[in-house]
Structures are given as structure tokens and as C-alpha cells.
Amino acid sequence: MIVFILFALVIFSALLLQLRNPANNTKDLEKILPIYNIEQDCLVSKNGDITIVYELSLPEVFTLSAEDYEQLHHIWLRAVKLLPAGTIVHKQDWYTVDAYKADASGNQSFLKINSESYFNERSFLNHHSYLMITLKADGRRPANSVFSNLLRPTLVPSVALRPQVLHDFLDKTSQVTKLLSDGSHIRCRQLQEDELAGDEKTAGLIERYCFLLSQGEDPVRRDIIFKPEWQIGEKRVQLYSLADPEDLPAICGSRITYDKYSTDVSKFSVGFAASAGLLLRTNHIYNQFLVIQDTPKTLRRMETRRRRLQSLSAYSRENAISCDATNAFLNEAISQQRQPVKAHFNIITWTDDPAQVKDLRNKTSSAIAQMDASPRQEIMGAAQIYWGSLPGNAADLPVNETFDTFAEQATCFLTQETNYRTVKPDQGIRFCDRFGRPVYEDLFDLPRTEYGWTSNMGMLCCGTSGGGKSMTLNHILRSLYDQGAHCVIIDIGGSYKGLCQLVKGYYFTYTEKDPIKFNPFWLPEGTGLDTEKKESLKSLLIALWKQENDPYNRSEYVALSNALQGYYQLLENDPSIFPCFNSFYDYLQSTFSVILKEHKVKDKDFDLDNFLYVLRPYYDGGEFDYLLNAKENLDLLAQSFIVIELDNIKDHPILFPVVTLIVMELFVSKMRKLGRARKVLVIDEAWKAIAKSGMAEFLKYAFKTIRKFNGIPCVITQELDDLVSSPIIKDAIINNADIKILMDMRKFMYKFDKLQDVLGLSDKAKTILLSVNKDDREIFIDLGGQMSKVFKNELCPEEYFAFTTDGKERVQVMDYAERFGGDMETAITQLLKDLKAQKHLLN
Template sequence: MRLNARAIEKALPLLAIENNCIISKMADITVGFRLLLPEIFTQSADDYRSLHSAMCKAIKMLPAGTVLHKQDWFIEEKYRTHQHQANANTEDTSFLTMAFERHFVERPFLNHYCYLYISKLPKTRQKQKSNRHSLTRRRLVPRDQVDPKELQGFYDAIGQFESILNDGGIGVQRLKDEDLVSEKGDKGIIPNYFRLQPDGTKKITLEDWDIDGRVRVGDKEVICFTLSDVDSMPPAVNVMGKYGPLSSDSTQFAVGNVLPVGLMLPCNHIYNQYITIEDGPAALREFEQQTRHLHSLSLYSNENAINRDWTQRYIQEAIQQQRMVCRAHYNLMVWTQKPEQVDYIRAKASTAVSQLDCLPKHNTEDAARLLWAGIPGNAGDLPYDDTFYTFVEQAVCMFNLESSYRSSLSPFGIRLCDRFGKPVWVDLSDEPMDRGWTTNRNKFIIGPSGSGKSFFTNHMVRQYYEQGTHILLVDVGHSYRGLCDMINQKTHGKDGVYLTYEEDRPITFNPFYTEDGQFTIEKKESIKTLLLTLWKKETEAYTRTEEVALSDAVEQYLKEIRKNPSSASFNGFYEYCDAEEGFRKYLKEKKYERDYFDVQKFLLTMQPFYRGGEYDYLLNSDLKIDLLNKQFVVFELDNIKDHPILYPVVTLIIMETFVSKMRRLQGVRKMILIEEAWKAIAKEGMATYIQYLFKTVRKYFGEAVIVTQEIDDIIGNQIVKDAVINNSDCKILLDQSKYQNRFDEVRQLLGLSEKQKQLVLSVNKDLDSRRKYKEVFIALGHYSKVYATEVSLEEYAAYTTEQREQVEVRQRAKQAGGDIQVAITDFADARRFTAPV
């Protein structure tokens, strides 16, 4: 920069960075913070009032002569790929995950950085006039030496300020020397300000500042709008406002008051907020003197009378309500590197300021001085006559109190997007428990047909699988066939099992097979329960003696299996029970009377499942499949959900499989997901099992998930309703607009807050037509947000439930010699290259 032939280093107002403080050449002492504000669209009206109260309370801790400078950066950035997963299998993530990353790479989004600086000024600097500005001074020498004893009260106030904000829901991180300026001086918050770049990830040389008639930083054209007098401010202010696009007939969606100049302004910009703490009694004495002067002149001008009345009201409010007197200033700085965009961003910024009910003032005369005053630690150079008197409560209403979505730091999670399309990493299982938001990992997912429910669940379970989770799915509708086929191809059939009933390929099991030849207590009980279910009707009771005899039959046959493992099947069990040298011999030796256990009637009842019987295929599978060690198991029940024989058997197999995984896979994450739960839980036996699962799965590093189309599907089943809702701290809802007129009833049943109700009813209300996605509401205890499920075309091909598209993928796979990955790639390419521009 050239300033009257002077280099910027000589004009720089800062003297040193010491002890985590900024020291200016005018003896200003500044302490800096990085603020972690609540994320956008997550706060209720009460939350905003609470944040406002906390900020006001914290500011009132600061002594007179202090300048508070809050600086919000909103920077256009582009998405870069990140490896979030610490325990993921890279082989499994190499296709669909890479497709997701390719889909989003270089996508622009607006990121937010928030800094707050508190400066203690010498008394001679507390009413700096414009004509004595440090930018125009030839020599900058502090007038007073700083006495450490005098600063002790200031540092104590800083500590109280930090504590109050942390307690009030605003994260506060003290900036250290290395955050402000790196050791070489080329990186850090202060050097980055001089090039209007907040992240400091790239080493860039210092850029010239051109302030001759206009303001340019390097090749960036800077435009400044100011709110520096009461005439440009609205007659009344509030800490929050209503966001129409996300509101409904029954809800008013609350957002921050200054959102239009925050994340809703789509260009690079900085929103500066200044509050100067005044000596209240001295300021009020000046106002009283001014009132008397205006009163004497009121006979000559009505304007003087009006100003007198306003001044008197200000004095009265300050005294009666114990208000803290302060001066405030706000400015908005936007910039662009493209000259053709200057008019566009100027119009955008002007419109944004107007949406605050403020008069936009394009400041050309003071823009350079305001840019100079925005240097971290240089708030003392803000001209006194560019501020206006107000109270802290009103001044804070013009603060930005929300930030963009932040990715979780947890190594475990899933990829979703925020409502503006930026990919974020979200942990729905571990972090919520670690932070105390939830006490379990269970979930229920509710979304009507067409709401994107299957896409979300596919997207979730795929990423859980890739991170080592054992997943068991109970499906109705073939929603996971494509995903299972992909997993099988990738692992050569080692991980995926898709069990369904078709006429030419009926569902089949072997309850007597285990890969390691070991039969645990749970496995034995599972076999016995299966046999009892096939033997007796639901209305037919069995005696304790019959139960013991059947247990003996199972135990004796398992001894035979250990001698001859190849005989393990239901056919083998049937023949063992029928053989004279088998179980019949055991009964004779034990002298069991026929009245207590009639083996002949038992065999007659079991005959349909024996060789040559109607269901001889069901329990005599010759496939050596041990579901315990299969990581991705799908039970497709669509064709048997109403079958009186097959459905109970499959249900018992599901129970046994997941209970076995829970108890035997130590330290391994597990998930059972039941799609269209209302069909599966219609029978009391399954409902009792669901109830057991939701209460105990947490103890085994597991989670149970219910997926259904209608809320009534869950709340309509009395046995399951309390167990599912009360033991599912993660509630996931898709588009529920059909319930908007009676959502209060639903809200009470699901235990949602008023803000969560607003979030649910805002789903899909303000979609970006340039993107293809659906929104989803996720509540983790009291912590809730709306995310977007947006996927690549490759993921779409793997997840689609549209039959026409599923058939196309299978046909392409057949043409590719059974390679499902090639088929998905061809499917995606065909749509990518034919998509409308």
C-alpha cells in the first residue's frame, strides 16, 4: 500500500503482540476471542432471548472506556474432500464415497468466522474525533504508559465476560499470540485481515491498499455500507425476526434479526459491530445540559422540542431501568475480485441492509477509515462522530448471533449437507451420548412415501457398514437389494446376505448350522423356540414337561452333530427323533411316559418341514451361511409378511441372529433396522422382541432403528409405542406437512419442543431448485437440526426404489457380466450427460 509515499508497515497502528494481547501504538490493549455461535435455523425465540440476555450481561461487566468490536466474516469457499473416518475400511469406501466426494468437490458455499475484540483505551482516546485519526497521523506514539495495576480490573472483567458467554450458550476461545500472528508474521488473523482472507491456510504476500477515491485491497474492490446514526436505524429493534420461507400457517420460524446481512448475503463480506462503553453518569449529565439548551430553543423550532423530548425519554429510561449507556456503530463491507460484479454486490448489500428496516448508506468518504478501524486491535480508531448513543440492550439486537453448520469432530458419522448445500460430517450415535444429549443410540425414522426415507436410510446404513458396523435389516419392498449387491460384489460374497422368498428361489435356513460348531445357550434357546412355534399353534399351550423333553431332544441331537457335522439340518433332527436308536431310545432309557411327550404326534406335526413335505426347503438349507459373522444381512419379508407359517419362522431367525450378534460380537458396533415396522410388529411375539431390543441393545454397543411411513404405525401399537418412543433418543422425521394442522398432538406424543415442531414443519419448504435433494429433521435429545440428503448419481443408482430404475441397473449389470459397479457407473453417466443444463 502507498499512503502519501509511505509503506503500510510504517502506518500500521499495532505495536506488538504480547501475552495473548494486541498492543497498539496508541497504548490500546486488546484481548481477542473466537466465538462459536449457535448454528443457523436451530434456535427458538426463547433461545434468541437467552443469547441476547447473556451477551448484554457479559457486556455490562466491562468498564467504561472499553470498546467491544465483534467482527463476522462470511467468506465464499469451495468444498474440499476430507477423510473423516478413522476406522473405515478404505476398500469399501473407494466407490460410492468417492462418488459422493466427486459430486461435491469445488462446490461453493459461504463459511462463517466470528471474532470478538475487547479494547481498553487511554482516556485521551475515548472520544477520538475524525480529524485526529491514526490513519492520517505521521507518527504514532502512545501517550501514556500502561500501569499493570490499572489493568487488573480490566482483565478481571474479561474473565467474567468469557464465563458469562460460555454459560449462555456461546462458545468462547481466547486467541493466543500464534492465532493473531504467526512467528514469521505471514499468517494469522491480523495479516489475513490485510488481504481480506480469514483462514490463513495459504502463504500470501501482503497486498497493497488503494484508498485514493475508492477502496481496494489487492485486486478486491471493497464497498462499505454504514449504520452510524439513529436516522438510519429502525424505530424499534428486536433480537430476532421471522423467516417467511420456513414459516407455516401454525408456526413462525424465528431467525436472528440481522440474518439478511449474515449467511443470507451470498458474497464475501464482513459485518462489523462496535459498542463503546460510556461513563454513564457523565454522559447523562451532558444530556441533561443538552436538554436544558434544547428547551430554551424549543420556542424557535419544533424540531428542538422534539429532540428535547427524545433526550428526556433517554435519560428517564437510563435511570428508571438501570440501562448501560453506550455508543454503537455497525458497518457492512462487501468485496469482489471481478469488476463486472461490483454493481451486483452493491445492489445485493443495499437490499440486505434494507431488509433490516434500516436506511442503507453507501459510505464512500469514510470507507477507508472504517476498513482501517476494522484491523483487529484497532477499534480505538473508530471515529467518535461515526457512532450514536443507545443502550446495550438495543445495541446487541443488531449483533449476528448465528453461524453456519459445523462438522462433528467425531471419527464416526455420516455425510449429510446443511440447508445451503455444504457437506457436513454428522455423528448420530457416539458424540450425542458423550455430550449427554442422549442416553442411547436407538432411532426411529418416519417419512411418507416419496419423502426420501429410503434414500436416507440407505445412505445411513451404507456409511455405518463402511465403518465396521454389523447391520441386520428387516425390509418390505426391496429397498436394499442394490446396496447388498454392491457389498457382495466388493467382498466377493463374504459380507452381504440377501434373504427373500421367491417362487423359484424360496427363503431357506439351517438353524442347526454354525460356522465354528459352537452352540451357545442363546443358540439352543433359539432352536427350541423355533421348534415350539412350529409344533404348537398360538392358541395352543404346551406343558412344562413337553418343553423339557424338547430341550432334551435338541441337546441330544447337538451331541450327534458334534460327532457328524455334515448331518446338521432339520431333516437330520427329524430322523434322529424318529430313529429307534435315536431319541426314542433316549426316551425309553429315561422312562418318559407317552402321556407326557408323544414323539409320534410331534413328528406328525413336523412332517411338512421334513424331506418331501410342503415346506421341506425352509429349514434344510445346504448353503453354509453363518449369519453371525455376516456384516450386512437383509431379510426381505414382502412376500411372506402375511404367511401363517413362513413369517413366524423368519421372525424367530431374525431374533436369534441379532441376539447372537449382540452377545457374541464383543466391541463391535451393531445395528438392527426394521423397515415398515407396523407389518413386522403386528404380532405380539415380535412386538415383545422389539420392546426387549430397544431397552437392552445399548448395553451391547448396538442400536435399534424403526423405519415407517406413518406416525400412527408406531403409536397405534400399544405394546411397542412406549418402548420405541421412550427409548429412542434420536428422532428422524421427513416431510410431515400432512400433519401441520394437527401437529400439536404429534408433538406431544413424540416429546418434541416448540422449536423442534417449527423445524419439522419447515422441512422441504425452501428447497433450492438447482439441486436435487430432500430434507430431513434429526433430533438428538434437545439438540436438533434439519439436514439435506443429497447424493451423487452413483449413490442414487444404488439406493433407488423406483422399479423401472432398478430393472435398468440390473440389465446394465447383466450386460457388464454381472458387474454392478460398472452398471451403476453407466447408469449415472447416462443421466449426467443427458441432464438439462
């Protein structure tokens, strides 16, 4: 036998080496490859086997529950049982090391350019999954390690392909793919002829497999050598197989517990074969074969074997044990109506660096051991297994490299997960998956319009102090701003000052030297007083005049309306007058008082003197004369990034209500006048102060109405008790916030049930949330209870220093900004240079 195998290796190597002669490419391929032709996008082998190939879209890794894995296992099991005896299911998963390509499209901001540069060329593991279903030709002899088409490279089909056979096969495979796609987890797409065969510029699946080419890699043909070491060009190749029952785990299932993300109160699930998939972080192909058996014929064969072993059991304990195992197999097959199959699994790994071969072996052996299986490296039979794993050549997998089992057990070894999916950079927010690969996630549009996960764009962010809330929201806001959104942030704590200064937005805050200033009376040039602006100014004036519970009559409302109309008419006639509260007050004292006297308006209808007296503190020389008379930062409608920092006035009985009213008027104006532009309203911790000031209705209004105007309302809180106890949060915000961003909650794992109930999280979402680790900069995002994922919010150094809320770092950034005249880009760039130089000196 060994002589035949060595002979096969010599012939195989010699034939493949001939590919280096361009003049004989076509002839050599015809001789070497077992594929005869491609008919109707199906591979036809030289023995008459038919193979149809699908690309699978699998669920994203680390997003499934134990119930999801059971469902997937059941779907695969039903699909396998649909196929007739003799069919071979070959699932081939490619995991190839790739590098992230920076987005170089369009005019990019300072932070966008630096973040793309930071992640450029970052290594990650690409994944493509293919399902190949092969119908063996009638009368085909079973392959084995000696008798293989590897020794018969010029064989042609003995029987011509019958159209009816192909039609029936396609009908059966369409049933299988429909069954697989009926759930929400798997999608199937049949590969076309050019994807299988390739062309001069693009390698097809067959050529990629022969020379271990990554998808998109140039089609370069390489030497294939098996002795003294297996090499394909410069690649050092290893093959490990699971084909001997002695090497298999004693127990298998649809999932296993992943200890890294589990806690004392939650068990985090991954697929049973995940360690052979994405968790094996190196170039590899995981081949999974299931050969559907004729059940009656198989049971007769096993019964014959059982009797033979029983007769020999007296001579060997091994025979007795094998007899018992065979008897148990027959009992289970008959009593539980099991589907017997022959199965084989192998991992082909490779590396370009000879020094990494030992590490490659250790990683692969460890991956197999994590399934509680015994790793076995193939040496003598590697060539035949490699050749039998060629797309379209599954029927030539050596039968002595398979083992008997049931479909229920065999399907446990199928990989079930793939990488996080990503959208285009201009459609989503850049995060990283849990392996560190940059991905763009659309939180607002696709989940609502395409997937039906969410019905609104309300967002709730919750996490303890230091958990990363501000960093995350800064990053989301920066991304939305770069995509053209208008952002209004009501903040307590100064978390957005750096970003606001960087994007040259308006930053409103209160200090004794520089108190907060607005000018709601100012209108952009070329615009007039419309109904909406008039109504917002009347609401502001009434709020300044009357107490919260004081009523106002119809005549007072009409008088203020006439006053505003006359004031703006005056501004139109006399452009030298600067629009502000001072000039409006002057107009009331002079012109409008005369008008009231002419129309004999009584004090009970409109008490002008009382009005002027109450509003006198906001007039020139009054206590709050700065508040409504700003001369800078005027065009709030056109400014797309505005921060109102309320920390110093959140408890002020006069300033705080006025400022919140102005913010309301500002955002409603943006909401109604900016058309299709996205509007974002962020209330960071300030919601408590707003609710106390009687503005709870505004929060309710914003969360219920803003979605109709392409708006995103967002509330941020850090206290779990706020969520549990506040009716404002619970009734107005949580119920209208389909997007939930939560930070590390492991410290609350033993009292999480009440919070879980308030947030409406499923047990699956709870398990995923409790796996979040803030030390890895991880965050949890839930979309409408339908999608739950954990991302890393990894930032480039420029983003970090633009967003930082650490007191010492923030002072450092602002000091540098002051040195460079407020130029944050130059300040951050120079700060990083200085820090790098200091680190170099210390080293």
C-alpha cells in the same frame, strides 16, 4: 475537512504500498500499524490501549427458538453492563467463501468415493467470530475522521503499561467470558500470540484483516489502493455502515421472523442481524462496536444538548423533533436505568471479480434493508472506518461515525448464529446443512456420551410415502456399514435391495421360484454348540411344534436339549453329514428314537412321534422343506449386511412366525457375540406384522436392551395414526427412541398437536419441523429433545440409483445389474454414462 481526509488517504496508501519492499518489512510495519506489542496474549496499541481477543463458538443457525434469542440477548446485555465506562466491545464476524475438501482417508467404498467426488470443491460460507474487548488508555483523546492514528503512524504510548491495569482488565474480561459461557449457547477461547501476530507460514488475525485473507490462506501481502476504487490486491472492496440514526430501523429486537421457513401456524425465528451474517452469501466482515459510556457524564451531555435544541426549536422543526427525541432518550435512561452506549456497525465486502461488484452492492444493500435499515455506502470515510475496525484499534474508530443508543437496542445488532458444526467423516453421517454445505453429524455417540442429550441409540423414522424415508435410511445404513457396523434389516417393500446387492450382503425374500431359505443349524467351521445357540434352536423347535398358547413341560425341554446335544456330537464325529433340519430330522427318527426307548421315555414326557409329525412339513419332500435347509448364505454371524424382505409372507400363518423367530435368533446372536462391533436392527414397516404375530415383546426387548450391546434399533413407519394409536409404537418404541428422524409434516400442520404430544416434541422442535421442505430433500432430526436440526439429505447420482425405490428406476438399475452379472458398481456407472449421453443428445 475533505482536504485532510484526502491527505490521510494518500499517506495511508503510500505507507501500505511500501510493504512490497521486503527489505523494509519490519520497519514499515512498525510505522504503519497502530499495534505496539503483544503482552500476555493482549494487543497493546501505540496509544496504550489494551485489547484482549476471544474466538466465539456461537449457536448453530436455524436451531434457535424465539425464547433462545431472548436468552442470548439478555446474556449479551448483562455482559456489556459488567464492563466499565470507556471500554469498547468490538465483535468481528468473518464470512469467507470456502470450498469443501473431499475426504481421502482410508479405503473407501464405491459410494463413498463417488459422494466425496460429487461434493468436492462445493462452495460454502465459512464463519469465524471474534470478540475484542478494548480498554482505552487514560486521557486518550477521542478519534474522529480527521484526527486519527492513520495520520500518526509513528506515535508511541505516552504512558508505560502498568501491570495492575492489565491485571484488573483481565479480571473484568474473565467475568464477561464466564457470563457468556454460563449458558449452553456460547463458548469463548482466548486467542494466543501466534494466532494474533502469525508467522512466516501462517497469517495472524491482524495480517488477515489488513489483506482480507481467509483462515488458512497463505500470508501474501497486497497493495492497498483507495482511489479511484478501493482495492486490496486483486480484491474489489466495498464498505457499508450503520452509523447515522436516520439510517437505523424504527424497531429492533432480539429476533425476526424468517418467512422462508415459517408457516401459517408457526413463526420461524432468526437473529435480528442474521441478514448481515450467514444469510449474506458473499465474502464479508461484519463489525459491531459498542462503546460503554459513563452514564452520569452522558446524561449531563444529553441534557445540555436538549436545552440547546429547545432554545433553537422555534427556528427549525428539525430542532424541535431532535429536542423531543433527546428528551425521550433522557426519560428512558433515567426511568428504566438504561446503559447508554455509542454504537457503530459496518459491513466490509469484497470480490475478486470486477464484474460482480454491482451484484455485491445489491446483495449487501438488500441485507441491510432486511433489518429495515437504510444502506449507506461509505466513500470518503471508508479508510478511517476500515482502519478503526483493525483488531486492537477499536479506540481509533472515528467518534463521529458512532451514534448514541442504549445497550438494549445495540446488542440486537450482534450476530448470534454460526454454521452447523461437523465431526470427522469416520464419526458421523454425511448430510448437508440448509445452505448445501456437506457436514458430518454424529447421531449415536457424542449426544449420548459427551453432551448428555440422549440416553439410548433407539431411532424412529416417520414420514409419508414419498417423503424420503427409504433414501435417508439407506444412506444412514450405508454410512454405518462403511464404519464397520453389522446391519440387519426387516423390510416390507424391497427398499434395500439395491444397497444390499451393492455391498454384497445377504438378501432373503420369498418368490414361488425361489422361496426364502435359512439354515439355523449350520455353525461356522471351528465353532461348537454353545448354550446360547442351543437355547435359540430349542425356542425355534418349540415354536414350530407348539401353538402360541400351548404349554410345554420340563421333560420336553430336556428331551430337545439332549437331542440337539447328540445331533451336534454326531456332526462332529461324521463331517460328511451336512448340518440342516433334514439331517436333524433323520437323527431324531433313527438314533434319538432308540435312545428314548433305551431310557424308557414315555410319550407323556416327550411324544417323539407327535413332534416328527408336526415338523414333517419342514422335512425333505414337505410343503416347507426349503425353509430350514439352505445351502447358501449360511454364515449370518459374519455377514455384516442382511436384508429379510417379508412382503410376500407377511400374512402367511406358518412362514412369517418362523422367519421372525429366525431373525430374532440371528440378531440376538450378533448382539451377544460380536463384542464392541456396532449392531443395527432396522424394522421398516414390518413392525405391524411382527406385532400381530405375537412378537411385540421382542420389539420391547430390542429397544430396551440393545443399547447395552452397542446396538441401534430403528423402526420406520409412514402413517401418523400408527404413532398415535399403537401402544407398541408409543410404549415400546417412542419412549426408547431418543433419535427421531421426521420428514415433511406440513400437510398435517393443522392437526399436529396430538402427534406433537405423542412424540414428545417441544414447541421449538415443532416450529423447526414444520419448516421442513421435502422438495429441498430436507429431513428433521431430534436428539433427546435437546437438539433439533433440519438437514438436506442430498445424494450423489451413484447413491441415488443405489437407493432409489421408484419402480421404473429400480427396474432399470436391476436390468443393468443383470447385464453385468450382478456387478452393481459397474451397472450404476454404465447407467449414469448412458443417461448422460441421452441427455446430451436431447440437448
